[in-house]
Amino acid sequence: SYVLTQSPSVSVAPGQTASIACGGKNIGSKNVHWYQQKAGQAPVMVVSDDTDRPSGIPERFSGSNSGNTATLTISRVEAEDEADYYCQVWDGSSDHPGVFGTGTKVTVL
Amino acid sequence: EVQLVESGGGLVKPGGSLRLSCAASGFTFTSYSMNWIRQAPGKGLEWVSTISSIVTYTYYAESLKGRFTISRDNAKNSLFLQMSSLRVEDTAVYYCARGLGAKAFDIWGQGTVVTVSS
Numbered sequence: 001s002y003v004l005t006q007s008p009s010v011s012v013a014p015g016q017t018a019s020i021a022c023g024g025k026n027i028g029s030k031n032v033h034w035y036q037q038k039a040g041q042a043p044v045m046v047v048s049d050d051t052d053r054p055s056g057i058p059e060r061f062s063g064s065n066s067g068n069t070a071t072l073t074i075s076r077v078e079a080e081d082e083a084d085y086y087c088q089v090w091d092g093s094s095d096h097p098g099v100f101g102t103g104t105k106v107t108v109l
Numbered sequence: 110e111v112q113l114v115e116s117g118g119g120l121v122k123p124g125g126s127l128r129l130s131c132a133a134s135g136f137t138f139t140s141y142s143m144n145w146i147r148q149a150p151g152k153g154l155e156w157v158s159t160i161s162s163i164v165t166y167t168y169y170a171e172s173l174k175g176r177f178t179i180s181r182d183n184a185k186n187s188l189f190l191q192m193s194s195l196r197v198e199d200t201a202v203y204y205c206a207r208g209l210g211a212k213a214f215d216i217w218g219q220g221t222v223v224t225v226s227s
Contacts, residue, residue: 001171031210031212031213033213033214035154035214037154042204042217042218042219042220043154043204043214043217044217045209045213045214045215048209048210048213048215049210049213054215084153086153086154088154088156088213088214090212090213092212095168095171096168096169096170096171097159097168097212098144098146098156098157098159098168098170098212099156100146100153100154100155100156101153102153103153103154
C-alpha cells in the first residue's frame with residue numbers, strides 16, 4: 001500500500017517560514033491535501049489538490065508538489081499555527097485508497 | 110451552515126458491536142461521497158472507509174479485515190458505520206467527513222469516541 005512519510009516535528013519562530021514535507025513514491029503524480037489539527041479539535045483542511053486554499057484559510061498557507069515530495073509552507077508563522085499537520089492522498093490504484101501521512105507537529109517558539 | 114454531527118460512540122467489550130451515525134445538514138447530501146476517519150489516542154489520522162454519493166462503491170482500510178460496514182440513507186441525510194468483532198486497537202475518536210473532488214475531506218464532524226475494553 002502507498003506510504004506517506006512526514007518528519008515528526010518542526011519548530012519555527014513567529015514571523016518566520018515553516019516548511020512541512022510529505023514524502024511518497026512519485027507523489028507528484030497525485031493530488032495532495034493538507035489538514036491542520038489543533039489540540040483537542042477536529043482536523044481542518046488547509047490545502048486541497050496540491051495548491052488550492054479553501055475559503056477562510058489565510059494566504060499564509062500554500063502548497064506545492066513535485067517528484068517524491070509535497071510541501072506545505074506556512075509563511076509569517078503566528079502562534080495560532082501551532083498544531084499537527086497531516087498530508088493525504090487518494091491512491092486510486094489501490095483497493096484501500098485513503099492514505100494519511102504520519103503527521104508533523106509544528107511548534108511556534 | 111454546513112455541519113456533520115456524529116453519535117453512537119461508547120464503551121464496548123472486545124468482540125462486541127457498535128453502530129456509529131453521522132447526521133449531515135447545510136448541503137446537498139446526495140452530491141457528496143462520505144467518509145469515516147479515526148484517530149487512536151495520541152496517534153495520527155487513519156482513513157477507515159468511503160462510500161460514494163449514490164452507493165455505487167465502498168472502500169475500506171485493509172486493517173479492518175471485513176469487520177466494518179459503511180452505509181448511508183440519502184433520504185435522511187445520514188451516514189453510518191456498523192462495527193463488529195471490535196478489538197482493543199479499534200479504540201479511537203471516529204470522525205465523519207465529507208468528500209471533495211479528488212478525494213479530499215473538506216468538512217469534518219467533531220467526532221465520537223469509541224472505547225473497546227473489558
